[in-house]
């Protein structure tokens with residue numbers, strides 16, 4: 001029986017067990033997925049123990065994502081771009097592989113909402129320049145978008161992100177700025193992605209003037225608590241397409257499940273379905 005889990009501190013709030021538990025049941029797999037609490041000083045020892053106990057790997061959440069990256073032997077580009085890992089796979093040869101599936105999770109969910117060729121050549125505005133934004137910019141680049149503008153409260157952080165992302169890449173236009181440059185960036189935006197924690201339960205929302213966006217623009221918020229953030233509410237009120245953060249949450253988990261239960265799944269990724277979404281909405285209601 002393959003075992004996996006999510007390691008964090010605290011970890012009680014994590015929705016990962018709901019996602020993986022749903023898939024274990026749906027595919028009739030005899031496996032387990034647990035919450036694994038570990039304080040920062042216990043992180044490395046806990047990983048060593050889990051490997052010794054034969055776990056297939058773990059998902060990693062706050063505050064261990066950077067430590068997980070540092071501990072791994074091999075790193076996917078998505079993890080390198082963020083210096084962080086949300087997935088550690090314990091490989092048969094004893095090495096640990098690090099991946100960060102947050103960015104591809106968001107892009108996969110956008111493609112399922114907007115159509116698979118939708119992102120090609122498009123102008124995308126990313127709000128925020130933290131770890132989440134780094135992963136998302138990397139994944140957007142990978143899908144061949146036309147232009148990526150990163151706007152952040154502290155503009156220098158947006159500039160740093162763009163400097164890393166654009167190094168030796170010429171086929172996508174990159175731009176950075178402060179939130180004050182919103183109106184200019186928004187006029188020809190096809191999609192806006194909010195990666196900031198503004199609008200999350202307990203945080204004041206971003207105060208963006210959505211009237212400057214094209215009428216057919218889409219807005220995506222990676223925050224999923226609340227499911228309808230004030231930003232998405234105003235987007236809907238203007239008739240703009242609004243995409244909530246549950247799609248990203250579901251899509252970022254799929255490659256982890258595929259890696260943990262590879263043989264049982266015949267190498268395939270699990271499906272992201274409306275039933276899974278319903279299970280998450282229910283779990284969020286109980287939080």
Ligand code: ATR
Pocket residue numbers: 127128129130131132133152153154155157195196197198204206
């Ligand atoms: P994560 O790794 O989850 O992205 P982070 O690195 O703490 O988290 O980044 C949080 C992002 O939200 C940052 O872009 C931050 O802006 P600053 O870099 O200027 O701090 C942004 N953010 C948080 N609260 C915000 C607010 N009230 N208004 C605007 N941006 C905010």
